Structures are given as C-alpha cells and as structure tokens.
Amino acid sequence: MIYNYLLTLIQILKNNLDLILFITILLTSFIIYYKSRKFYKLSSYQGFKHFANAFLFLGLSAITSFSKTQISSFWINSTQLVHNSPILKIYESLTFVNYYFLAMAVFLLIYSLVWKEIKNNRFNILILNLIAFILSYIAYQKEYLFYIVIIILLIYGIIISYEKYINSKNNHSQLYLLSLILITISFVIQLLLGFFEIIQTYANVTSIGVFLILLYLTIKK
Amino acid sequence: MAKKRDRLDLIFDILTNIRKSNNTIGPTNLQNKSNLSSQMFREYVTELEQTNLLEKVENDKNNKYVFALTKKGNEFLNKYREMKQFVESFGL
Numbered sequence: 001m002i003y004n005y006l007l008t009l010i011q012i013l014k015n016n017l018d019l020i021l022f023i024t025i026l027l028t029s030f031i032i033y034y035k036s037r038k039f040y041k042l043s044s045y046q047g048f049k050h051f052a053n054a055f056l057f058l059g060l061s062a063i064t065s066f067s068k069t070q071i072s073s074f075w076i077n078s079t080q081l082v083h084n085s086p087i088l089k090i091y092e093s094l095t096f097v098n099y100y101f102l103a104m105a106v107f108l109l110i111y112s113l114v115w116k117e118i119k120n121n122r123f124n125i126l127i128l129n130l131i132a133f134i135l136s137y138i139a140y141q142k143e144y145l146f147y148i149v150i151i152i153l154l155i156y157g158i159i160i161s162y163e164k165y166i167n168s169k170n171n172h173s174q175l176y177l178l179s180l181i182l183i184t185i186s187f188v189i190q191l192l193l194g195f196f197e198i199i200q201t202y203a204n205v206t207s208i209g210v211f212l213i214l215l216y217l218t219i220k221k
Numbered sequence: 222m223a224k225k226r227d228r229l230d231l232i233f234d235i236l237t238n239i240r241k242s243n244n245t246i247g248p249t250n251l252q253n254k255s256n257l258s259s260q261m262f263r264e265y266v267t268e269l270e271q272t273n274l275l276e277k278v279e280n281d282k283n284n285k286y287v288f289a290l291t292k293k294g295n296e297f298l299n300k301y302r303e304m305k306q307f308v309e310s311f312g313l
Contacts, residue, residue, distance in 0.1 A: 039304050042297050044272050045229055047313030048304075113312050164312040172310035217310045221303070 017204045022066040028211040029059035032218050046120070047112055054108035061101035068094045099136035099146060106153050107132060113160045147191045154184040172217055179210045186210075229308065231257070232274070233301050235265060236294050239275060245287045247280075269294075 013020065036052035039045070071091050107128045111118075118124065139146030161177045186206040193199045226234065238254040239246050246254075252262040266288070269275045274294040277286045290298075307313070
C-alpha cells in the first residue's frame with residue numbers, strides 16, 4: 001500500500017515537475033533578492049547589489065519561461081498559433097525577453113564574482129545589457145549559440161569560484177561551487193541531448209536541487 | 222601575515238571602535254584605533270556619514286565633534302557576521 005502511495009506521489013511530482021521547478025526558482029530568487037538588497041542598503045557593498053540583480057533577472061526569466069510553456073501547452077494544437085496571430089506574437093516576445101533575462105542573470109552572477117577586479121565604471125552594466133540584448137537576438141535565430149555562450153560563462157564562473165574556495169576553504173563556498181558545476185552540466189546535457197524526455201526530467205530535477213542548495217546557503221544563520 | 226581587510230571589514234572595524242568607546246570617540250582616536258591612513262580614514266568616514274552609518278555629534282565640553290553610531294550603524298554591526306558569511310558563501 002505504501003509502495004502504491006509512493007508510486008502515485010512520484011507520478012504526481014513527475015507530471016508537475018515544471019510547476020515545482022518554477023515555484024522553487026521563484027521562491028529562491030525572491031528570498032536571495034530580498035536578502036541581498038537588504039544587505040546592500042545596509043552596507044553599500046557592490047557585490048550584494050550585483051547578486052541581488054542577478055536573481056531578480058533569474059526570477060523574471062523563470063516567469064517568462066513558465067508563461068511560454070503554458071501558452072505552448074494550451075495552444076500548441078490550436079489554430080490560434082498560426083502565422084501572425086496575436087498569441088504567436090506574445091509567444092515570440094516572451095521567448096526574446098526570456099533569453100534576455102537569462103543572459104542578464106548569468107552575466108550579473110559572473111559579475112558579482114569578479115566586480116572587485118574590474119575598474120568600477122557606471123557603463124559596465126549598460127554594456128552587459130547591450131550584449132545580452134544582442135545575444136537574445138542571435139538566440140532567436142540560433143538557440144544553440146546562446147547556450148554555448150552561457151555554458152562558457154558558467155565554466156568561467158566555476159574557475160573563479162574554485163579559486164575563491166581554494167583561498168577561503170569555506171564549506172559554504174564549496175556548496176556554491178557544486179551548484180555552479182551541477183547547473184553547467186545540466187545546460188551541457190540539455191544542449192547535446194535535450195530532445196530526450198528523460199534528459200529534460202533530469203535537468204529539471206537537478207535545477208530543483210541546485211536552487212534548494214542556494215536557498216539553504218541564503219537562509220542559514 | 223595578517224589578511225588584508227576588505228571594505229566590509231574596514232567599516233566593521235570603524236563602527237566597532239565607536240561602539241567600544243561607549244558610542245563617542247574623537248576623530249584622531251578613531252583613526253588610530255582603526256589603523257588607517259588619514260586619507261583613507263577621511264574617505265571612509267565621509268562615506269559612512271553619507272550612508273548614515275555614523276554621525277558627527279558636537280562635544281559640549283570642548284566644542285569639538287565626536288563620532289557616534291546611528292541606528293543603521295548599530296544594525297550593520299548586528300548583521301555583520303551574517304553579511305560576511307553571505308559574501309564568503311557566494312564569493313561576492
């Protein structure tokens with residue numbers, strides 16, 4: 001009987017994985033944004049600001065991505081998704097802003113790691129916005145190029161985080177390093193084998209795990 | 222060799238020195254205790270005053286001013302360890 005309950009529970013979780021991932025990302029992003037912003041207001045320490053903004057963009061990216069999925073699942077077989085239909089236009093716009101938000105989130109995540117080494121310039125963020133905009137435009141035609149850039153940036157982030165971990169030997173920074181490695185592997189596998197449903201499930205489960213680690217690192221005292 | 226202090230550590234040191242001196246300390250004394258050059262000290266104190274972490278209070282005894290912690294400055298000290306842990310965890 002317990003076995004049957006477990007099977008039913010697993011089936012429910014599997015069917016609602018997108019929703020669970022969406023809620024996990026949204027909740028984690030909101031808590032990290034709120035806490036980093038609070039620390040920034042208190043200390044004016046730039047690292048907090050960039051980190052907060054990275055998770056603001058990540059949250060927005062989750063919202064647009066989830067909306068896209070909902071639109072496609074509701075209208076995918078409908079005649080409303082025909083060429084030039086308003087629904088299709090909304091879907092395309094959401095796709096573009098989703099790329100832009102995700103690119104900005106990754107840029108700012110990496111920037112929060114290296115901002116001390118870069119000369120402080122008020123144009124830095126403007127340049128990142130511009131690059132993210134161009135990248136989103138490219139992604140619209142060649143999605144794989146977008147993900148290759150994201151993966152390269154994440155690998156760079158892993159290298160920087162590893163150096164920081166070696167210098168500090170902090171157990172929590174080890175967990176952050178692990179999160180970056182897991183999310184990068186998830187992106188690589190999705191890029192190479194994303195058409196398999198089992199890979200998509202693996203990627204979603206990994207992402208949920210990563211965001212739960214980030215949530216733990218944020219709320220622990 | 223002592224580890225180089227970063228921005229958060231320096232602010233913490235300045236504010237802690239004010240707190241340890243019963244919330245009133247003169248500029249020279251604070252600079253010596255914070256172990257900063259006069260230029261660095263001036264820059265930090267101006268910034269901390271602008272961000273409302275400390276305030277200049279007139280000393281009734283000699284008409285000179287002393288530094289005192291603000292409510293926000295006290296909150297910074299209370300949250301310092303948490304902020305430092307956050308910075309180290311995420312490599313900020």
